[in-house]
Amino acid sequence: MSDEDAEYVRRMRVDDYLLRLRTAVIKDKPSNLSVFVENYARQKIQEQTAGDEDEDAVDQPDAKRSAAKYVRTRRKAIVQQVQTNLDGKEIEVIEKSEESKAKIAEITKTNFLFSKLDQSQRDVIVGAMFEVRRKKGDIIIKQGDEGDNFYVMDKGEVDVLIAFEKGKEPTKVGHMSDGQGFGELALMHNQPRAATILATTDCVLWAIDRNTYRQVMMSTVMKKRAKYQDLISKVPFLDTLTKYERHSLCDALQPMEFPKETNVVIQGEIGSRFFIIEEGEVAIWRAVGGDPPKEVGHLHPPQFFGEVALLSSAKKRTATVKTIGACKFLTLEHQAFTRLLGPLESILKRNMEHYEEMMKK
Secondary structure, three states, X not given: OOHHHHHHHHHOOHHHHHHHHHHHHHHHOOOOHHHHHHHHHHHHHHHHHOOOHHHHHHHOOOHHHHHHXXXXXXXXXXXXXXXXXXXOOEEEEEOOOHXXXXXXXXXXXXXXXXXXXXXXXXXXXXXXOEEEEEOOOOEEEOOOOEOOEEEEEEEOOEEEEEOOOOOOOOEEEXXXXXXXXXXXXXXXXXXXXXXXXXXXXXXXXXXXXXXXHHHHXXXXXXXXXXXXXXXXXXXXXXXXXXXXXXXXXHXXXXXXXXXXXXXXXXXXXXXXXXXXXXXXXXXXXXXOOOOOOEEEEEEOOOOEEOXXXXXXXXXXXXXXXXXXXXXXXXXXEHHHHHHHXXXXXXXXXXXXXXXXXXXXX
């Protein structure tokens, strides 16, 4: 190993990482090592993303100054109430007009950072955003500076400027006004701002800082994972999954909603999706021979259906499942399940009773 390689291994603490990975492998004894390692790495990335931002302040000369400015700005706003996150930390809810709430909600609904949030989670983000006022001619964010906030414009107009070469005058590349947002990458990375935003009129903006965003998002991830794990634990043929396999499966579950009196699956059609009922009630209809279909039962949370689809994406549905009222489901496709955990047969064989039961279907 060259001196350069050895220095890299030391600096990145490769030996420590591999030792922790080896310990986790021995503890869980996964049947699919590649999937286990992938899931292990994914979990470590999530833990690192959720890490306390206080550590970043060591490498940020302006961190204390930015925090003080943030606190002063927040104190000017009227605090309506306080929300408590899963980890017990409090998030202030800043009072806003209905018009402002609507603008923030609309931009967060379409922005990629918030698009996967459900309404209750989006409400937390909207509630936590604090007011920022800037005068005409003020620079709201400056290219090259470290980013800390994401902004939604309530009132006013701004120009987007980029200096394509160091030392050159910036070029106007865009213009934004009410209801538009900018600076979202600051919520994800400690990267320099990619552009300068210049106020061309007096502006009123709403902002959320990286700490609050990550606190909300991590709480959301933890809440969803805890809820999904609880549901998965009630599926008999998945009770042999390891901790990392359950984490991986939780991350792969997709929520789906159906209105009342809607067919979710239809008898005789090819099915590739498995369903766990999260909210609502469904009726099971089955046709035997040439007779008309008859209602043969009801299912409620946390019951499930369509599990045969995880064995094969080419098998036909054996019954029609119809919603009684509006329903919410957690779903998983055959292809996604197989990619994450391998063939279901290998998991079922960990418990031969489940294996024999599923094979009969």
